[in-house]
Amino acid sequence: xxxxxxxxxxxxxxxxxxxxxxxxxxxxxxxxxxxxxxxxxxxxxxxxxxxxxxxxxxxxxxxxxxxxxxxxxxxxxxxxxxxxxxxxxxxxxxxxxxxxxxxxxxxxxxxxxxxxxxxxxxxxxxxxxxxxxxxxxxxxxxxxxxxxxxxxxxxxxxxxxxxxxxxxxxxxxxxxxxxxxxxxxxxxxxxxxxxxxxxxxxxxxxxxxxxxxxxxxxxxxxxxxxxxxxxxxxxxxxxxxxxxxxxxxxxxxxxxxxxxxxxxxxxxxxxxxxxxxxxxxxxxxxxxxxxxxxxxxxxxxxxxxxxxxxxxxxxxxxxxxxxxxxxxxxxxxxxxxxxxxxxxxxxxxxxxxxxxxxxxxxxxxxxxxxxxxxxxxxxxxxxxxxxxxxxxxxxxxxxxxxxxxxxxxxxxxxxxxxxxxxxxxxxxx
Amino acid sequence: xxxxxxxxxxxxxxxxxxxxxxxxxxxxxxxxxxxxxxxxxxxxxxxxxxxxxxxxxxxxxxxxxxxxxxxxxxxxxxxxxxxxxxxxxxxxxxxxxxxxxxxxxxxxxxxxxxxxxxxxxxxxxxxxxxxxxxxxxxxxxxxxxxxxxxxxxxxxxxxxxxxxxxxxxxxxxxxxxxxxxxxxxxxxxxxxxxxxxxxxxxxxxxxxxxxxxxxxxxxxxxxxxxxxxxxxxxxxxxxxxxxxxxxxxxxxxxxxxxxxxxxxxxxxxxxxxxxxxxxxxxxxxxxxxxxxxxxxxxxxxxxxxxxxxxxxxxxxxxxxxxxxxxxxxxxxxxxxxxxxxxxxxxxxxxxxxxxxxxxxxxxxxxxxxxxxxxxxxxxxxxxxxxxxxxxxxxxxxxxxxxxxxxxxxxxxxxxxxxxxxxxxxxxxx
Numbered sequence: 001x002x003x004x005x006x007x008x009x010x011x012x013x014x015x016x017x018x019x020x021x022x023x024x025x026x027x028x029x030x031x032x033x034x035x036x037x038x039x040x041x042x043x044x045x046x047x048x049x050x051x052x053x054x055x056x057x058x059x060x061x062x063x064x065x066x067x068x069x070x071x072x073x074x075x076x077x078x079x080x081x082x083x084x085x086x087x088x089x090x091x092x093x094x095x096x097x098x099x100x101x102x103x104x105x106x107x108x109x110x111x112x113x114x115x116x117x118x119x120x121x122x123x124x125x126x127x128x129x130x131x132x133x134x135x136x137x138x139x140x141x142x143x144x145x146x147x148x149x150x151x152x153x154x155x156x157x158x159x160x161x162x163x164x165x166x167x168x169x170x171x172x173x174x175x176x177x178x179x180x181x182x183x184x185x186x187x188x189x190x191x192x193x194x195x196x197x198x199x200x201x202x203x204x205x206x207x208x209x210x211x212x213x214x215x216x217x218x219x220x221x222x223x224x225x226x227x228x229x230x231x232x233x234x235x236x237x238x239x240x241x242x243x244x245x246x247x248x249x250x251x252x253x254x255x256x257x258x259x260x261x262x263x264x265x266x267x268x269x270x271x272x273x274x275x276x277x278x279x280x281x282x283x284x285x286x287x288x289x290x291x292x293x294x295x296x297x298x299x300x301x302x303x304x305x306x307x308x309x310x311x312x313x314x315x316x317x318x319x320x321x322x323x324x325x326x327x328x329x330x331x332x333x334x335x336x337x338x339x340x341x342x343x344x345x346x347x348x349x350x351x352x353x354x355x356x357x358x359x360x361x362x363x364x365x366x367x368x369x370x371x372x373x374x375x376x377x378x379x380x381x382x383x384x385x386x387x388x389x390x391x392x393x394x395x396x397x398x399x400x401x402x403x404x405x406x407x408x409x410x411x412x413x414x415x416x417x418x419x420x421x422x423x424x425x426x427x428x429x
Numbered sequence: 430x431x432x433x434x435x436x437x438x439x440x441x442x443x444x445x446x447x448x449x450x451x452x453x454x455x456x457x458x459x460x461x462x463x464x465x466x467x468x469x470x471x472x473x474x475x476x477x478x479x480x481x482x483x484x485x486x487x488x489x490x491x492x493x494x495x496x497x498x499x500x501x502x503x504x505x506x507x508x509x510x511x512x513x514x515x516x517x518x519x520x521x522x523x524x525x526x527x528x529x530x531x532x533x534x535x536x537x538x539x540x541x542x543x544x545x546x547x548x549x550x551x552x553x554x555x556x557x558x559x560x561x562x563x564x565x566x567x568x569x570x571x572x573x574x575x576x577x578x579x580x581x582x583x584x585x586x587x588x589x590x591x592x593x594x595x596x597x598x599x600x601x602x603x604x605x606x607x608x609x610x611x612x613x614x615x616x617x618x619x620x621x622x623x624x625x626x627x628x629x630x631x632x633x634x635x636x637x638x639x640x641x642x643x644x645x646x647x648x649x650x651x652x653x654x655x656x657x658x659x660x661x662x663x664x665x666x667x668x669x670x671x672x673x674x675x676x677x678x679x680x681x682x683x684x685x686x687x688x689x690x691x692x693x694x695x696x697x698x699x700x701x702x703x704x705x706x707x708x709x710x711x712x713x714x715x716x717x718x719x720x721x722x723x724x725x726x727x728x729x730x731x732x733x734x735x736x737x738x739x740x741x742x743x744x745x746x747x748x749x750x751x752x753x754x755x756x757x758x759x760x761x762x763x764x765x766x767x768x769x770x771x772x773x774x775x776x777x778x779x780x781x782x783x784x785x786x787x788x789x790x791x792x793x794x795x796x797x798x799x800x801x802x803x804x805x806x807x808x809x810x811x812x813x814x815x816x817x818x819x820x821x822x823x824x825x826x827x828x829x830x831x832x833x834x835x836x837x838x839x840x841x842x843x844x845x846x847x848x849x850x851x852x853x854x855x856x857x858x
Contacts, residue, residue, distance in 0.1 A: 146566065146741065147744045147745075148739075148743075150457055290740070308575065308717060314577075320749065
């Protein structure tokens with residue numbers, strides 16, 4: 001019987017879930033793996049709040065360094081989150097030769113190259129399954145399960161808050177503000193929801209995915225990122241009419257040898273599996289050259305789902321202690337990252353057309369002059385003197401051309417306000 | 430750079446896919462893992478057919494033992510399938526201290542206890558990712574990804590042929606025979622389709638899943654198994670009317686501390702993710718006590734998807750050579766296996782009611798006398814003198830009671846023929 005001693009830093013939501021899982025399932029884990037997980041210490045600034053978990057006296061301490069300095073602790077679990085003290089704590093743990101498990105996507109996205117490199121130098125493992133898509137073991141799937149594949153593309157719904165809001169807007173026809181308020185009341189969205197609704201959290205996770213599947217250094221700062229706060233129910237309705245759902249997708253794929261990395265609201269055909277992922281659930285679609293299309297679905301957040309991922313990392317490390325691991329993010333690829341201007345996609349445009357003659361001909365003329373070919377148009381019954389929406393779906397077009405065309409169209413006297421532009425997935429042509 | 434020498438036995442569909450992946454992606458795999466996969470030899474009785482793959486001279490041999498005896502070969506890949514010579518070849522390879530990777534679910538389901546035990550005795554690894562759900566890395570997910578969880582239930586669509594047939598019956602309103610014929614023409618079903626359509630292949634895979642998640646010895650012979658060959662379009666239509674799809678599910682779960690293992694057509698609410706899995710695709714829904722609901726989706730068969738799983742096992746073994754593995758099927762649990770008679774489920778019945786007075790009252794009387802409570806009834810417009818379908822959905826009932834009730838009802842003079850019984854998933858009460 002091998003005992004693995006764990007030190008947990010951060011006794012909040014995920015920390016509590018992790019502790020609960022270890023306490024409740026340690027016998028089962030021992031039977032399955034032969035390893036006894038022992039929580040040697042838990043550090044949190046707040047050592048007073050009752051989390052409803054019974055711990056041996058002295059387990060809970062206020063100084064994280066006590067755990068990092070403890071020579072008996074094999075693995076440090078960092079669950080305080082954020083880009084502040086978490087980094088120093090992880091680096092200190094690595095420096096002491098300890099393996100580290102973290103759920104901290106924000107930190108890894110911005111400082112991961114330094115952290116993974118430090119872990120490699122010290123020969124320790126930095127587990128981060130919990131940092132992407134909560135309970136879905138997507139990191140293991142990408143790193144090990146699909147290790148034989150050249151990954152062609154990954155499309156992920158990896159922020160439950162945004163997906164919940166979009167689902168409510170679509171199903172209940174409520175607007176963004178109402179859906180956000182509901183999400184906040186239910187505890188799905190934070191008081192300051194910026195990270196979730198502006199796609200930042202999604203981009204943090206995408207940086208990790210891209211780096212993993214394409215072997216490139218973490219490049220969070222190069223991700224094109226657009227959130228859902230400007231999505232209107234009108235566009236959701238037009239999308240539905242055209243056979244699409246609007247989802248906030250994290251997209252990474254290889255095109256012309258370059259890596260695309262982008263986060264934006266996307267129109268997805270309703271019959272795609274990923275379009276069927278509703279509410280707070282996450283899903284990641286992965287296409288490999290050998291395996292073809294696959295999809296992984298589950299909860300992306302929460303104490304127990306995220307704890308499940310943390311503990312699976314702990315077990316992995318414990319079982320392979322002293323042997324070679326599947327390497328963490330060790331860049332080998334040298335693919336360029338494609339600028340958003342250079343991507344090609346189908347597009348949805350919604351123009352607000354004034355009631356003047358020749359609108360469609362002028363709009364389509366400008367699109368045509370930029371090489372943008374129209375696939376379909378919806379122009380709803382006009383009412384004298386009022387602005388009406390003019391919706392256009394395009395064939396595959398280049399983003400830079402789209403930008404130019406839209407800017408020209410927005411300057412026309414027959415359209416008012418800013419036009420809506422959304423990228424559309426589906427059979428490309 | 431570590432080179433891993435591989436010997437492949439069986440150069441058919443999966444063998445060709447495996448070889449192709451290794452040849453095409455070996456550089457990528459080397460970059461990712463530091464391991465060079467080298468195909469030292471391929472054995473097949475047919476060494477003449479051109480598979481369109483260029484191999485160094487002397488690679489292809491007709492005698493599998495040549496590979497097993499080769500001291501330079503680290504891993505033997507068994508891809509001939511079936512329960513004949515495959516077993517002896519695997520045992521011989523294990524005996525020589527070689528790791529083995531196989532896609533042979535039929536053999537593992539029936540002889541797996543002996544094979545895994547032999548592998549354990551010899552300290553070698555017996556990889557079987559490719560034997561369940563083709564390209565979906567479900568074995569890794571269950572064994573490692575969800576290792577922190579007590580698994581509450583697994584529901585799988587793990588036979589693409591059956592799912593294709595059911596999808597066609599549902600979408601095109603063709604009957605079973607026509608859908609089967611189409612599947613055969615497309616190469617999705619074999620000339621003798623028994624294993625696929627009668628649920629045997631599904632049960633082979635379920636045996637592996639159950640053993641893995643509940644730590645019990647492989648118990649294929651204890652699986653209740655019912656295929657799809659008796660499904661009629663009429664039942665598919667009634668299911669749709671009631672808000673369900675009919676899917677051939679492999680089910681294993683813990684109820685009252687016992688393990689259920691069953692394969693049968695099941696009515697699944699259309700809004701469940703697994704109900705949305707159509708065509709030849711596979712999906713496995715897994716519910717863990719910590720992670721909650723998860724689902725894994727992809728192709729369950731084919732040269733490249735299955736090859737993807739084979740090669741991921743090879744890479745796993747190569748990367749961990751000389752270290753401890755996540756144990757293969759090492760039974761630790763002692764849960765009883767529940768008889769089908771003791772399960773509880775909601776049920777769908779379709780009776781063929783003759784045009785006589787009091788049918789519903791007599792049928793419902795018998796159901797009531799066996800403690801079976803009716804949730805809803807559909808009785809369509811009767812036509813004078815003709816038999817009409819009478820459809821009943823029940824609340825949660827015990828299978829043994831259902832059997833008794835149906836047998837009594839089938840004896841009534843007001844019903845004709847045998848009644849249709851199907852288990853129904855959904856919110857239980």
